[in-house]
Amino acid sequence: MTKNPITMEALTVLDAIDRRESYAKAAEELNKATSALSYVVQKLEEQLNITLFERQGRRAVLTAAGRVVLEDGRLILQAANQLADKAKQVATGWEAKLKIAVESIVDQKLFFIVLSEFLDSHPTIEVDVRECVLSGGWDALEHDDVDLIVGAPSPVPLQKGYRAVPLKLIEMIPVIAKSHAKSHLANDEHALKAELKSMRRIVTHDTAKINITRSAGLIDSQKTLYVQNIDQKITALLSGLGIGYLPRHRIEYYLSSGQLLQLNIGRNDDSECFLAWKISNKGKGLKALSQLLIDSGL
Template structure:
């Protein structure tokens, strides 16, 4: 069933209520007063209820009329927003931009980029998600995001553009006072078998899950993010490798200690990745900015690349 409440009727009701008369509404809408009266009368007839109290000199809405207008104004606002979104999309700007940040990185440095982008294109909705290991590639392959920051390893298939940010270093860390701290270093991997290993679960939904820095511990504690892993190891619940730049505070205040194993974990390369066919202006803006940056493995921040 087609509703008798049209956008034109809502615009008419809105103008009458704001201008307090049919004549003033007609002037605002560039119509003759008879056209305004016809629109209102037709809507009242189709709805079967009066929308205005005509017993008074000024045009005043009835309770039903007030309900229709209040709800109708939300429709008018949504229509305006949809119109603006369509125009932005036609101009190449995304309605929304979905960015997945790998859990190995701290999101804080990227908030500055988002703030800068908002000054340029404030109407594009920003959606940030956190992924782990292969989950970053999975999100990109499954079209759950438009841009990945911090993806590790090689892409699962062709069709992606990649820009390397650098290499993340990992340290084997345990809680201060852990029994392993009493052993001479480098510690053989076999010595950790009596202690649980804290593992961050791969967030992949469709691609095969990846593993990183797994140790031959007798048991495992599986957590969802690097933040949870750091917290668990600070509490002495388990041991494992942690990205060096994420634990500087914990090392400084003595909550964690770094130990050397006889088989240290090599650094992991991280990249920015995006679909080659995506030509959105917002995506291009972020890619261009990220290409001017690199990862500092010591401080864990994204900084301007050094000029030659």
């Protein structure tokens, strides 16, 4: 196999000459002799059989072919630098990537504010965020699909080697759309309970793939519509397709505007949830992010 003449050294030299518009200034920046840079460029031009630079007065300017080499070459230089940084991170206990599952009822805005603070301090750590529902977060954590779960519901699975920190309770309230045919029963607890089984329940799918899935909320209904996430559930409820529990912080506007009505069934359902990870995971990134989330009051 023929050796590729475009080396990291050659790309570094081309980059410096282009930015400084001078062999002499580039040599000064790279702490090399001007003749050494000229040799690298000349050798590369001979091997590629192209001209990379042309003189315009005292300036060294890339040719069209040289511009093509350097534009893609800078991507290679950037990737190499990122690779070196990641290797240093891993060697010092910082993960190259964090995988996070966020429960659908969690305050997403606050979560991403905290994540932004974390990434400002650790910009080279790659982050993969996914949504989870009910058992889905615990399932993903157990099978190492994620490193951290945010807002996973109780109970915490026992004897799994998890560290679980309780977060604040999330107020879940049963609601019905004003446009629903039976919305006039919203405040009539007695009449409402008599009608619950005939009213369609809107349910977000449990995202567990391996462990047993579960359901929560208005479990007495005989008719069910399953949706993929909380956004779809809110839209389905606003469309008058059924009834269901939603986190109050996600629907304050619809409650205040009267588009959604709280059902008087004698109780709300505050949801206990946790921040959790495997005790065996000693990564510094995981530790730093989890502490920020705990301190945020999420």
